[in-house]
Amino acid sequence: MQVPAPFEYVRASSVGEAIDLLERLGPEARLVAGGHSLLPMMKLRLATPEHLIDINPLAGELGDVREEGGEVRIGAMTRHRDVLESELLVRRFPIMRDAERRIADPPVRNRGTIGGALCQADPSEDLSAVCAALKASVVIRGRGGDRVLDMVAFHRGPYETAVGDAEMLVEVRVPVRPHGGSAYEKVERRAGDWAIAAAGAALWLDGATVADAGIALSAVNPRGVRCERAEQALVGRPPSEEAFAEAAALAAEDCDPIADQRGSAEYKRHLARELTHRALRRAAERTLAS
Amino acid sequence: MQITLSINGETRSAEAEPRTLLVHVLRDHLDLTGTHWGCDTSNCGACVVLVDGEPVKSCTMLAAMAEGHEITTVEGLARDGELDPVQQGFFEEHGLQCGFCTPGMMLTARALLNENPNPSDEEIRVAISGQICRCTGYANIVRAVRWAAEHEAGATAGEEAIA
Structure with a gap:
């Protein structure tokens, strides 16, 4: 039987209370949202917090998806299922549904949250790449107030984010920009598994040329998820197959996959290139259709 | 605690x-x-x-x-000694062999039918995709859920009224 090591359990009924508890209980306290990353880690003793602060009572306060001030704001406690089924997100950012429908399975998606996924920062996790491709920002709250960071500043590497000891992620903000399209492509060993490699792409057009591009990879780059050189290669050019092939080659060149049971580094690099190309192609089709 | x-x-x-x-x-x-x-x-x-x-x-x-x-x-699932239509469906359509996955499968089926009383085979397959069955190959489970959808209390009452 796998059970976590002993800990003290406390429930927070507001964001303010959660932050107070984090401060009072110190660095050995952890927040638990859906628990579908943290509890498995605790069962394996890869995480052994002394205090677990259950923030599920905040699902109402932090579980909203709404458009406001030129952004779509997604509460950190929004569960995967609600991200998947949000009409607003499907309309604005189809990349979200592409990714969500292939994250784990329905019962897991009923519990896991977008905030939990981003804070866990698993190197094979999908939503960090989705948010990075969309050039989203995250809101981190502490006693001193809110900090708003972009994904590059937030996502520091495997299992590491900019969230401090007595802070919590409360919201993801995705800018709504005109003439945009987005897509996510993933290859996994079987349905619901972690990615062998995955690529997210977003394009924003200005007339016949690319005004801005977002490209991010999952599972193939421990240093970060954004591919800035590939993005830059597209700006100012028509959204053509030739440009996409060039950007995909750069993304593959700049990633740093490791060989493991999911495949060789060479195979993953091949996937990074092919999936980036496909994601760009589909993002462009959606941009033109919007 | x-x-x-x-x-x-x-x-x-x-x-x-x-x-x-x-x-x-x-x-x-x-x-x-x-x-x-x-x-x-x-x-x-x-x-x-x-x-x-x-x-x-x-x-x-x-x-x-x-x-x-x-x-x-x-x-x-059962109410007052009456099997839930989902349980009856697993019985009628041979939706189980060893039975190990069956409680979870039936609860997922119940949740699906509560939200979507007439799901397609594809929607049933997606709904149960987080659950593994090593016996049936899933085909009979999908049929069992379909059976339940077709024999829910409302549908059954309607059929009886017509009969």
Whole structure:
């Protein structure tokens, strides 16, 4: 039987209370949202917090998806299922549904949250790449107030984010920009598994040329998820197959996959290139259709 | 800690450590052994119960986290000695062999039909995609859920009225 090591359990009924508890209980306290990353880690003793602060009572306060001030704001406690089924997100950012429908399975998606996924920062996790491709920002709250960071500043590497000891992620903000399209492509060993490699792409057009591009990879780059050189290669050019092939080659060149049971580094690099190309192609089709 | 849960409409209490998972409180503390304990890694779905009507893997939820929510286990499916149409469907369509995955499968089917009374085969397959069955090849499970959809109380009452 796998059970976590002993800990003290406390429930927070507001964001303010959660932050107070984090401060009072110190660095050995952890927040638990859906628990579908943290509890498995605790069962394996890869995480052994002394205090677990259950923030599920905040699902109402932090579980909203709404458009406001030129952004779509997604509460950190929004569960995967609600991200998947949000009409607003499907309309604005189809990349979200592409990714969500292939994250784990329905019962897991009923519990896991977008905030939990981003804070866990698993190197094979999908939503960090989705948010990075969309050039989203995250809101981190502490006693001193809110900090708003972009994904590059937030996502520091495997299992590491900019969230401090007595802070919590409360919201993801995705800018709504005109003439945009987005897509996510993933290859996994079987349905619901972690990615062998995955690529997210977003394009924003200005007339016949690319005004801005977002490209991010999952599972193939421990240093970060954004591919800035590939993005830059597209700006100012028509959204053509030739440009996409060039950007995909750069993304593959700049990633740093490791060989493991999911495949060789060479195979993953091949996937990074092919999936980036496909994601760009589909993002462009959606941009033109919007 | 004292954990008080609402299970199948009844209030039940157990004394358990905070680290105790919901599946173990159900099985070991409350003797509700209909919920099966399988892979322990949120992969197999044998331990699925409904939390506020949604399928959840009870091996990956602390019992303490379930306080204040409505839990439905397979023991709560039949009403007044009458099988739920989902249970009847698994019987009619041979939706089980060894039975290990069956409680979770039936609860997921119940949740699906509550939201979508007439699902397509594809929607049924997606709904049960987080649960593994090593016997049936899934075809009979899909048929069982279809049977239930076609024989829900409303539909049955209508047919009887016509007859």
